Amino acid sequence: MASVILLTESYHPHLLQTLSSWSDITIHHIDSPNRREFLSLLPEADIWIMRGVPKVTSELLRHTTRLKYIIRAGSGIEHIDKRALEERGILLFSTPQANAAAVAEYVVAALILLCHKMLPAHHMLREHNEWKRHSFIGKELSSLTVGIIGFGNNGSRTAYLLKQLGARVLAYDKYKAGFSGHGILEVGLETLWKEADAISLHVPLTEETEGCINEQFLARFHKPIALINAARGKIVSLSALAKAFKEGRIWGAALDTLPQEPPERLPPQEQEAWDFLRLHPSVLITPHIAGSSEESEFRLAQGVIVILQTLLSRPS
Numbered sequence: 001m002a003s004v005i006l007l008t009e010s011y012h013p014h015l016l017q018t019l020s021s022w023s024d025i026t027i028h029h030i031d032s033p034n035r036r037e038f039l040s041l042l043p044e045a046d047i048w049i050m051r052g053v054p055k056v057t058s059e060l061l062r063h064t065t066r067l068k069y070i071i072r073a074g075s076g077i078e079h080i081d082k083r084a085l086e087e088r089g090i091l092l093f094s095t096p097q098a099n100a101a102a103v104a105e106y107v108v109a110a111l112i113l114l115c116h117k118m119l120p121a122h123h124m125l126r127e128h129n130e131w132k133r134h135s136f137i138g139k140e141l142s143s144l145t146v147g148i149i150g151f152g153n154n155g156s157r158t159a160y161l162l163k164q165l166g167a168r169v170l171a172y173d174k175y176k177a178g179f180s181g182h183g184i185l186e187v188g189l190e191t192l193w194k195e196a197d198a199i200s201l202h203v204p205l206t207e208e209t210e211g212c213i214n215e216q217f218l219a220r221f222h223k224p225i226a227l228i229n230a231a232r233g234k235i236v237s238l239s240a241l242a243k244a245f246k247e248g249r250i251w252g253a254a255l256d257t258l259p260q261e262p263p264e265r266l267p268p269q270e271q272e273a274w275d276f277l278r279l280h281p282s283v284l285i286t287p288h289i290a291g292s293s294e295e296s297e298f299r300l301a302q303g304v305i306v307i308l309q310t311l312l313s314r315p316s
Contacts, residue, residue, distance in 0.1 A: 003024065003025050005026070005045065005047045005048075006045035006047070007027070007030070007050075008029075008038065008048070008054075010031050011073065011300075011301060012297040012298050012300065014298055014301045015305060019308075022312075024312075025312070028044070042060075042063045043064060043065045045064070048070045050071070050073065052074070052076070052079060053079070055080075056079065057084060058084035061088055067088075067090055068089075068311075069091050069093065071094070071304055071308070072093065072094040073094075073095055073098075073301075074099070075095070075099065075291075076204060077094060078206065093311075095307070097153050097299070097303070098296050099154070099292070100154050100158075102290065102296040103158060103290045103291050106230055106286075107162075107290070108158070110230075110254035111144070111254075114254065114282065114284070115138050115226075115252075117136040117137075117138045118136075118138075120136060124281075141162075141166065142165065144197040146162050146199070147170045147171070147195075147198070147199040148170065149201050149203060150201065150202035150203035150231070151171045154231075155200075155202030158202065159171050159184050163184060170185050170186075170191060170195065170196060172187055172188065172189055172192050194222045195222075197223070198228065198252075201227075201228065201236070202231055203231055204231070205231075209235050213227070213235055213240065213241070214237045214240045215240040218244045218250070224250060224251045225249070226252040226254075227252075227254075229257055230291070233255070233259045236255070237270075238270045238274055239273040241273065245277070245283075252283070253282070254285075256287075256290040261288055262287070
């Protein structure tokens with residue numbers, strides 16, 4: 001009996017072309033699914049390939065009758081109820097390495113923009129048509145001590161790239177140890193708070209990390225810092241970040257992820273902070289694109305194909 005593979009959202013053509021060349025499988029691809037169409041196909045699926053939506057809940061899984069595997073094309077799995085999968089015997093796979101290079105380049109590019117004050121300089125010329133060359137004397141990336149929080153695929157790749165460009169790199173990971181080397185110094189949070197000029201976040205969204213970059217955390221730094229968040233938006237309190245900006249404890253920020261995407265219905269305090277941050281000339285805001293590149297999309301497709309080949313070769 002042919003395996004039924006359900007794909008939701010968009011993918012690199014390489015994945016779809018490869019699957020269409022395989023025999024003994026049936027493919028259903030819903031690029032922008034409405035709930036009715038999705039729920040009509042889910043009961044038929046043996047394998048579901050998904051990205052960031054919808055949330056995988058116990059209620060949703062009640063509609064499955066044949067599902068054995070979910071392949072999360074990407075890294076974050078905070079939208080998937082792993083306990084509900086276990087209860088139904090559904091195995092979860094992901095492709096966490098696919099976008100590490102893209103994320104690392106985003107972080108480096110963001111830090112360079114902030115260091116050389118390109119954003120406020122651009123803002124001054126574009127919005128006010130004022131040529132103030134000597135008002136925007138920046139600093140070199142190699143002068144910074146950059147703290148990496150989370151030393152997984154993205155964090156380690158970012159750390160090594162920063163080191164290659166001459167930055168001093170400190171790394172903290174609560175759940176890893178013994179990863180110092182290649183110029184990266186493993187440290188505790190106390191050292192990070194004392195020495196960092198900038199921090200880059202690379203932790204998953206969990207109950208523990210949600211809102212962990214708050215007023216108390218930011219107050220611990222001994223000097224003003226830049227904050228880069230290319231991880232998950234709910235890790236950072238926007239109101240705490242805005243307050244730290246106003247108090248001179250943040251000299252720049254890059255936010256690729258937000259607590260709500262798009263930020264349409266934020267709580268009043270977060271909305272006020274968002275309005276402040278999105279208009280600040282020293283804040284780079286992008287719509288969750290740090291991990292997106294032509295190359296990372298291709299690697300993601302390749303990763304999914306490798307997983308599928310393994311699963312489809314298993315005895316029924």
